[in-house]
Amino acid sequence: MAFKTTRPLRFGDCDPSGIAYFPSYLNILVGVLEDYFGSLGFPWKVLINDRRLGVPTVRLDLTFVKPGLQGDNLEFMLAVRGIGRSSLDLEHQVSANGQVLWSAKHRVVATSIDTHKSIAWPDDIRAALTPHLEMTDAHHPAT
Numbered sequence: 001m002a003f004k005t006t007r008p009l010r011f012g013d014c015d016p017s018g019i020a021y022f023p024s025y026l027n028i029l030v031g032v033l034e035d036y037f038g039s040l041g042f043p044w045k046v047l048i049n050d051r052r053l054g055v056p057t058v059r060l061d062l063t064f065v066k067p068g069l070q071g072d073n074l075e076f077m078l079a080v081r082g083i084g085r086s087s088l089d090l091e092h093q094v095s096a097n098g099q100v101l102w103s104a105k106h107r108v109v110a111t112s113i114d115t116h117k118s119i120a121w122p123d124d125i126r127a128a129l130t131p132h133l134e135m136t137d138a139h140h141p142a143t
C-alpha cells in the first residue's frame with residue numbers, strides 16, 4: 001500500500017514567475033521520505049541520533065511532466081518497490097489538480113552514521129517496510 005501525503009507548493013519553492021524550482025522539489029521529497037519513516041514508527045531524529053542510522057540517497061531518476069505552480073497542493077504517493085540487504089527502492093508520483101507533475105525512482109541505503117558504510121536493515125525496520133512492498137511486476141504481470 002502506497003504512503004500518501006500532501007504539501008502545498010509555497011512561495012519559497014518557486015521562481016519569481018511562480019513555477020516550481022526543481023531543487024526545491026528534492027528538499028520536499030526528503031521531507032516526504034522522513035514523514036514515511038515517521039509513519040512506520042521510526043522518526044529520523046531517533047534513527048539518526050539514537051540508533052546512529054542514516055538513509056542517504058544513492059540513486060534518483062526524476063521525470064518531470066508538467067510544471068507545478070505556486071499554490072498547488074502537491075499530492076505525494078510513495079511506493080516501496082524493493083528491499084535489499086541495505087538498499088530500499090522507492091517510486092514516487094507527485095500530482096496536483098488530478099494531473100501527474102513528476103515521478104521518481106529512488107534508491108536509499110541504510111548506513112552507519114559513524115562509519116558511513118552500508119549496514120543491513122535492522123530487523124524491526126525491515127519488518128515495518130516489508131508489508132509495504134509492492135513489486136512492479138504485480139501491476140504488470142504481462143511484462
Ligand SMILES: CC(C)(COP(=O)(O)OP(=O)(O)OC[C@H]1O[C@@H](n2cnc3c(N)ncnc32)[C@H](O)[C@@H]1OP(=O)(O)O)[C@@H](O)C(=O)NCCC(=O)NCCSC(=O)c1ccc(O)cc1
Pocket residue numbers: 054055056057058059083084085086087088107109111116117118119
Ligand atoms: C551509501 C554508501 C555508504 C554505500 O557504500 P558501501 O558501504 O561501500 O556499500 P555498498 O557499495 O556495498 O552498497 C550497499 C548497497 O547500496 C547499493 N548501492 C550503492 N551505491 C549504489 C548506486 N550508486 N546505485 C545503486 N545502488 C547502489 C548496493 O547495491 C547495495 O545494496 P544492497 O545489496 O541492498 O545492500 C556509499 O555508496 C555512499 O556513501 N554513497 C554516497 C551517498 C551520498 O552522499 N548521497 C548524496 C545524498 S546525501 C542524502 O541523501 C542524505 C540523506 C539523509 C541524511 O541524513 C543525510 C544525507
